[in-house]
Each structure stands twice: as C-alpha cells, then as structure tokens.
Amino acid sequence: MSDLPLHRQLGLTDSENELIPRLIGRDPSPAELMMFSLMWSEHCSYKHSKPVLRRFPTSGERVLQGPGENAGAVDVGGGLAVALKVESHNHPSAVEPFEGAATGVGGIVRDILAVGAKPVALLNSLRFGELSSARSRHLFARAVKGIGTYGNCIGVPTVGGEIMFDDRYEDSCLVNAMCVGVVGHGDMLSCAARTPGNPLVLIGNRTGRDGIGGASILASAELGDDDADKRPSVQVGDPFTERKLIDCCLELAAEGLFVAFQDLGAAGLTSAASEMAAKGGRGLDIDLDLVPLREEGMPAPEILVSESQERMLAEVLPADVQRVREICTRWQLDATVIGHVTDTGHFVARHRGEVVADIPAAALTDDAPVYGVEPQSQALPAPIDLASVPAPEDLRAAWVSMLRRPNLGSARWVYQQYDHLVGANTIVRPGGDAAVVRLPGRHDAIAVTTDCRPRHCEVDPRAGGKATAFEAARNLACTGARPIAASDCLNFANPEKGPTAWRLVEVVEGLSLALEALGVPVVSGNVSLYNESPARAIYPTPVVGMVGRIDNAGKAVRIGFRNDGDLVLLLGDGVPRLDASEYLGRAEGRPPEPDADEEVALIDLLIRAAEAGLLESAHDVSDGGIALAVTESAITGGRGCQVTLPSGRRADEDLFGEGGARVLVSCRPSALPGLLEMAGMVNAAPIGLVTGDEVRVTVAGETLALGLDEARDAYEAAIPGALA
Amino acid sequence: MSVAVVRFPGSLDHDSAARAVVAAGGTATFAWQDDAELPPGTDAVLIPGGFSYGDHLRPGAIASRAPIMDAVRRHAGAGGRVLGICNGFQVLCEAGLLPGALRPNATLSFVCRQVQLDVADGSTILTRGMGATMSVPIKNHDGAWYGDPAAARVVFRYRGENPLGSTDAVAGVANARGNVVGLMPHPEEAVDPLLGSTDGLPLFRALASRA
C-alpha cells in the first residue's frame, strides 16, 4: 500500500481535497471522498474541457434536446425525434479489448435508452497501432469481436464506423461507439428527479465488483491487499440482459411508467443518483441494503461506485411500482425499490443502519473545480516540398499497394462480423460513405456516419477540425441526406500540456466553424483526455458522428457504379495535396484549408441532385485520393471505367492527393445537362465513363489499367492479409 | 391467414418477420414463450431470428424448452405449418422438430453477408412456389448445420460456396412431412425491393396461405 494520503491515492489534488469540506461543511468520510474523486474525475466532470465545449454550436430549429442529458435529440418530422451520442471506451478496451469494447457498446445504448429512445443504429470509430504490432493485432481483433458479440446479441444493427491504424495509437488505442435511437417528441424522458416521495427503482443486473477502481483502494485498506488483488476491475458485458433491458424499458416507457430515467455508467450509482438529484434540484435517499448484490458482503463504497453493467434507475409513482415489477418479472429482470426522491437536495446513502454518505448532489455534479487549459500555440508547418517526396517508379504498383493498406482497403473483415441488417431497415449497407437506415414504419430515412481526420488535426488543428466536420457532412450528402445533427468524442492527449491544450481549443474552433457553416448543431458528445504514454501521444482525434435525413429512402444513392455507359464526373473545387495524406503516411506538411463556401455548395448540390434522381452513384474523395475513390466505385458496382484525371503538379499527387471538397459521381448521359445546370458555381468536370471490367485511369499522359478482379483481391486482402 | 410469431427473451427479428408476413398478405400475431397455447385462430407458426437466451449453452437450447413449444409441437403434429428462421431454426432442431443441430460457423466468427441459395426441394407446402434460387442475407454465429443429409429433407443449399461450413452446404431442412421448415438465412430481410431482394416473399406467402 502506498504512503500517499488517501485523497492522492484516489486521484484528487490537494486543493480539490481542501475544497470538499468547504462544500459539505465538514470533513468527508472515506466513502464520500471516494465519491468525490470519481465524480470529479475528468471523465465525469469535464473539468479540463468544459470551457472549451462551450464553443460548440448547440442550437437550431430541429434541436429538441441539446447537450446535458444522456443523449441529444433532434426533430425528424412527423412527431419523431432522433437521439444520438458518441462515447469513448478507450481505456477499458486497452486493458481488456473484448469486454472493454463490448461494454462500450452497452453503455452508449443505455444512454440512448435513458432518453426513452429505441436504439436503431450503432457505429464505431476505432484507432489502433499498426497491424505489424502483435499487440495491436490482438487489441483490434478482440475489440471488433467484442463490438460484434454485444451489438449482434442486442439486435441493434451496427451499420458504420471507421478504422485507422497508426503508430501513434500503439500505446493508447481508441474505441468510440455511437448509438442512434428514435423516440416520439412527447415520449422523451429526462433524468431529472421530480417529486419528493416517489420511489426509485433499480432495474436490471445485480451489482457486483465490476469496474471498481477507486473503491478497491478504500476497500483494500480495510480488507488487506490480498483481497484487493482478487477484485476484478474489468466490467463484463451481458448483452442478453441488455436486450431484455431494452425490450422491458421500452415497454415501461410506452405505458408511461417513468417519471425520470437514468442509466448507470461511470461511477455507477453515485453518478446516476447525484445527476438525477442535481438535475431536478431534488435529493435522493438510497438504502444500499436494498440493492441486489451478486456477492454478499460488498462494502458500501463498492456498492456506491460499482460499474456493473446493464442497470437503469427509474423514478416512478408509488402506485406504479407493482406494474413496473410485473413487467420486469416477465422479462426476467430484477426491479427493486432502493430509495426515494426527497426535497433536501442531498444524495444520502444508508448502509446497515448508518448514513454512509450525505452530500449536496450538486457538489458532486456541478462544483468540481474547472481548470482553464493553457494553450500554447504552435507554428503551423509549411506545405511539404514535393521534391522531398520520392515519386514512385511504378505508378500502377503504387496504386495496388495503396489498395492493400489496412487504412484504405476494405473494412469488410470488420463489418461482416457485425449484424448490420437486423430490423430490416438498412437501406444502404456498410462499405460506402454513410449507411442509410429507414425510420421504422416510414418512407423517410436517416443516414449516419462517423469521421475524423487525425493527421490533418495534428499539423493544422483548426483546419483539421473543419475538414473532419465537412467530411462527415459530405459523406451523408453522398447518399442524398441533409445533415441535421452531430455528436462528437474529443480524444486527445494530456491537456495540461500547452501544445495539446492548443490543439484541443483549435480543433473545437475548426469543428464549430464548419458546423456553423453547415447549420448542424452538436447535441451531445464525450471527451477522452490523457491518451498518451511516455513514448507517444495520440493525434488529436475529434471523432464526429453525424446524422442526416432523406425524405424518400428509395432515393438513397450508393457509391458503386451502376450502368455501363454512365458518365463519371468529379464535383467540387478541391485541390489534391499529399500533405498529411495516407499516401505520405505521416502527419507532415500542411493540407489546404477547407473552404466553407465550397464545401457547403457541394453538399447542397449533392442533396439536390439525389433528390432530383440525377445521380447513379456518389463517392466522397478522401483517404487515398481519387485513385481510391474510383477503384471503390468500380469494385462495389462490379463495373470498370475509363477516366482522365485533371493534371496538377505530379501524377502521384493527382492520383493519391487528398483535401478539399471533391466527390466522384456517375450519372446517365441523359441526366448530364440537368446535373451541369444544377451545379451552378460548383465545378462539375466530366472525366470519363463507366465501361468494361477494368479501371483505366489516365493521369499526366500515362494510362494505368487495373482489372476489377485484381483490384478487388488487393482491396479485400488489406486487413485479413495484415492479420494473417 | 394468421401467423403466430413466437417471442422469447432475446428474440430480435419478430417485428421484421411479422412485417414480412403482412407483406405476403397474411396477418401476424405474437405469442410469448410462457403461453400454453398459440393465439386463437393461429394458422401457421413462425419462430424468428435473434439470440434467445443470449445463445447461452447452445443456441436455441433454452428457448426450445419453453412452454409455448409444446403448443408448437401439437400444431406441427397436426400438420400445421411452422417456419423457423436462424435462431428459430436452431430452436426447432433443439426441440427435435427438425433433424440435425447447428454448430459454430467454420470461421468461428459471426458472418453477415448476402448469399445465394439453391432451392433443393420445392415440393414442400412451404417451399413450393419458390424460384430455383434466391438471394438472401445470412447473419449468425452458429449456423453450420450438422446432421445426416441422407436422412433429412434438405430444402435449401448454399450456392457456389459453403460460407458457414455446414454438412453438404445445407442451409435449410424440412421434416419428413414438409410442414416444418427451418433455414439459417433471413428471408424476412428479402421482402422489399429497397432491401435489395424480394426473393424471400414466396416463403411467407406459402406460410400465410390456405392452399
């Protein structure tokens, strides 16, 4: 056992430790100290990021619920709202990738459930070290398995996500999950406790010793180190119970039995109860002896902070307790009254006849000290000198090897392990720019995507933030969807270091500028900081999850070429550059700054063209440049093409350069005049046609040809090949 | 015609299966695992996909012992139509209503993708009226049928390749009488042009028809 004072062992600073007695008017008990330490952790209190997050645009005509509840929600018409949130489970996934990633899915689903919404789509954003590392291969493969195992069993289709491998994530992998749900406007639930005297019902799994971090320090002082060692701190997911929880809670919600509703996530009961109390300006009185336990004899602090999964806490009317129990029993779930709402504003926990905690709830949730970050601005790098990048001797070979890169090749190995269809509403399946999911029982649909451009954020954080948000919006628009809401997960290194703080502030500024230009509000999100080891810090990785809307699901556009003889066009004014590109493979140079007007005009054009039925295919030009985009449209559609690329400075840059607003589309020849007219100020350049069974690309006077089979083999082998 | 869709804790595809029945011109009702009888007026039974009881122990094993299964057994015994999809197929095998067992996929991973099937036996009351082939998705972790193909009435086979490693590329079987059919692929995900295929519709028409 360490000699440090208890508060230090629990991760509280000396000044935080001094603040607590002033807030509660006496010295905290060890259990209370632990509750503060968890609630005031960065994960729960956002103490380093709160001021930064205020920058995000969060309002808009469609916003029904902005940040502050378990998930945000926007109107999609017809009385229906879409709820969304992205969340990280980085650290648990690094410790135990299968369970960490699985419980990450479970947690984000319960956030959606907590606002009364039915989960209809899952996505995930993954970042690991290079697959040449055995550790990264293990983490990646197990995390994917964990996500699949959990998501498949709960019957929510996993329809999208992204994967990137880079040495910068070798020591700190990122596993972010996003869930999207639907709920009627009038059926949205809040976590705010309402009426004193109302019982609190704990629903779902029993409480065990999962994910007890700080508590084991406390408990070990009492029980001796040997026992502490036996305590698993890994949460184990139980997707079968989660499925029952979803079915059961939606049934309870449909009968209007919830007054307030909340999931138990990080810091377990402590966080759930104090948030309910603080949000509603009420108190909660909880009797820990009533909490159903998996093992006898758990000490109070452990019960208070256990992170056992698949649990929800509901405020219900006294007269409804019986009915709630009946429904839960049918679903084979425990439903136990563990306390009631009070008017004291305090979170009071009793155990074996004693009060073990009695704290003003707001002290836990709102009074954590907020630390302004101290950004230390960095000089922006100069654009790379093209002469310093060796030109490939064999362009065709370079093209094939690009297809074979795990960062560019097909993600099929991953999404084939996910049930992306369950529910029979997946109109556009994974493998394209965004997935399209029909709204239950309706003709309209939502498109969903997650995106991030970490290398760009590293070299030029503000521009990288913009590029990230615009890419997400462009991906939605490629299906014909109009972006309506975003959620984000800010994955960063240690913000107490000036350069990281600067990147955080600048990225958020860039994201905000782009989202304002797009008219897309941020309605929820999450922050994951300190993703660094002594050897490596991650790139700034602001994952953006975005939802768009399509009026008519039948008009959704896909990335694959569809008919021989169709014309291929390049839309947009972006200029490809190798700076910070996948081709370069390094965060060096300075990609062109996204132009908001061009981006918005292109997105608008795509949506209108899809609506008018002018597009046969549309595919965003992103990682790997136009060479990748054109090959993917050909492989996916099972049709070759002949295109001539606009010439710039050098053939490899023309082929593999990235950056700016560019989209590869195809259309029937008869649709061309309409499309050109609609394009207006947006550059629309016909570059070839769909034909044959090879991809023929003419670049700087040289013609390269790649058979569809050879292209597909390289593309499909990228990830399985690297894992073999 | 009224089709009873049987639900267990962990069933996932009951709503989409019911929609497929409706798309095929039938009406759908739900039956719960604890019910002793099928809903009044039930003409046919559909056991949908999902992870009943979390696939614990063996997929379909725990659900196959639920009270409703006695009613399903009586219905099948009287010649009534029963269709089991994916987990429903596993339940029917575990219940002894269909021959064989479903083992983990040869890849040992969940597989979600579109496949092509050959209709190997179009003479059962459930498969007649189907084309010679169909395009449908599979999505399962334990979908490798294991059994004696000579002793079973094989109704569907994977075409071209055997994606899950089942005996003799079997994708679905019927009982001897042909009124109970189970298959791993998901015809309810192939009843709407927007989903990419409507090849699953004839199966639901047969299930929901009086002929």
Added chain:
Amino acid sequence: MTRVVVTVMPREGVLDPQGQAVQISLDRLGFGHVDNLRIGKRIELDIPGDDPEGQARTMCEALLANPLIEDFTIAVDG
C-alpha cells in the same frame, strides 16, 4: 447440498472448430507439438437433496447436453 461437476464435450467424430482454432493458435505461439485438443464445457452447480448424480443426469438429458453432438459426464464432489 452437493457440488456437482457436469462435463459436456463434443462427441467423438463431431467437428470441434473451436478446438482446432485454439490448436492452430498454440502452434503459432510455439506449441506445435500439442495434439488432439478438444474444448467442451464445465458446468459446476450445487444440488441439494438425494441422488445429486441422478438429478444431474436428468438435467443433462433435459437441457445441458445435446446427444446428437455432445457427450456428458457427471462427477460428484467429496
């Protein structure tokens, strides 16, 4: 109360893909000489009353094992 251990193994002749996969992984980790690896389930449970072994047998027949593909054995502790 008797602690009973039920072992359920894939039947001889039934493919055990999980066992095979583990054997391949062991091979890669340098345990290439390992052979005949099979994976089954071990179920531990407390059974009160008389004839715990007979009760366990009934449970195996009713649920715990599928005779088409699995064999079971029962061991009673102590």
Added chain:
Amino acid sequence: MTRVVVTVMPREGVLDPQGQAVQISLDRLGFGHVDNLRIGKRIELDIPGDDPEGQARTMCEALLANPLIEDFTIAVDG
C-alpha cells in the same frame, strides 16, 4: 504424450451471464433448488515431452485463459 485437462472458470466475482441464463432455465424446468451454477471451459489436449503441467501453465498464461476474468486449473492424467 500426456493427456492434460485444463479447466478455465470465470473468476470469483466476475459476472457469469451464461451460468445465470442456464440457472434461470433449469429453474423453469423444475430444478429451482439448484444453486451457484457456473459455466466454464474444459480443454483436453495431448502434450508430449517433459513437464506437461508446466507447459500447460505457459499455454494458459499465453492464450487459454484471460487472467483478468478467468482462473485456470491444470490436471494431468494418469
């Protein structure tokens, strides 16, 4: 060649959802008196050479068990 049996069980205190689901089911089948049911894996394998037990331990640590959530025991036949 020695036949070795490795038993991998969920660690004390770790959730065993499979055991829980099976116990619920046994309860419904009339075995409500059964308790503390836990399900783990039984791995049988042939190990040639010296110290099969030590080899098995190395394999458990390298692959067969996840020490964060599982405990293993090794039994050597004969």
